Amino acid sequence: GESVGLHLPTLSVQEGDNSIINCAYSNSASDYFIWYKQESGKGPQFIIDIRSNMDKRQGQRVTVLLNKTVKHLSLQIAATQPGDSAVYFCAENTFKSSNYKLTFGKGTLLTVNP
Amino acid sequence: GAVVSQHPSRVICKSGTSVKIECRSLDFQATTMFWYRQFPKQSLMLMATSNEGSKATYEQGVEKDKFLINHASLTLSTLTVTSAHPEDSSFYICSAKKPGTGGYNEQFFGPGTRLTVL
Numbered sequence: 621g622e623s624v625g626l627h628l629p630t631l632s633v634q635e636g637d638n639s640i641i642n643c644a645y646s647n648s649a650s651d652y653f654i655w656y657k658q659e660s661g662k663g664p665q666f667i668i669d670i671r672s673n674m675d676k677r678q679g680q681r682v683t684v685l686l687n688k689t690v691k692h693l694s695l696q697i698a699a700t701q702p703g704d705s706a707v708y709f710c711a712e713n714t715f716k717s718s719n720y721k722l723t724f725g726k727g728t729l730l731t732v733n734p
Numbered sequence: 735g736a737v738v739s740q741h742p743s744r745v746i747c748k749s750g751t752s753v754k755i756e757c758r759s760l761d762f763q764a765t766t767m768f769w770y771r772q773f774p775k776q777s778l779m780l781m782a783t784s785n786e787g788s789k790a791t792y793e794q795g796v797e798k799d800k801f802l803i804n805h806a807s808l809t810l811s812t813l814t815v816t817s818a819h820p821e822d823s824s825f826y827i828c829s830a831k832k833p834g835t836g837g838y839n840e841q842f843f844g845p846g847t848r849l850t851v852l
Contacts, residue, residue: 652838663738663827663843664778671838709777713839719791720831720839721768724777 632731639700641728643693643710652713654722655684655695659706705732737761738830740844747818748852754814755847757828763808764830768841772825784811818851
């Protein structure tokens, strides 16, 4: 079936290191992908998105890479800070039953050690 | 811009009662809103898609008579959990689709509502 999954459920890094969070997806028809950050007890916060006609997109301290050949998505966070500690979700956009909808991955808990 | 609010942030109710959760887009009009449920340490699961002025589209396995959704205006959608039971205790999160994005379904999320049913 269709699914969005993550390779690592937890990731622990030292402050200042770079972090890489991975995501695999199985629906080749997905055309849009978003990374969200969720802090405890809060709603998801948009980080960065990428359309399927791109393979890389950069934001402030973040980069998303898309490899459609192997259906893989990654989020790179440069110079990770304690404030980056949160759960990170990738989400893929699909069109189904006359509606666009986001399917979320399982999430990766990122812990940044000072 | 693009702020979504939810009310209440937390609610505790007795089993068998109904609870209404409001989702508002504060600075934009949202023709489409979404309701998600999230259990502890799990991902967000889409419950339903709410289009202004029409009936909501529910995901498979979500009881439409138990989770009533009303999207009466371009800035307000409500979710009513009817005859709530302890297994309905969860974190309910709404989102609103950013206008003008067409099929690129960028959503802005509310802060969530923690429902506890005793």
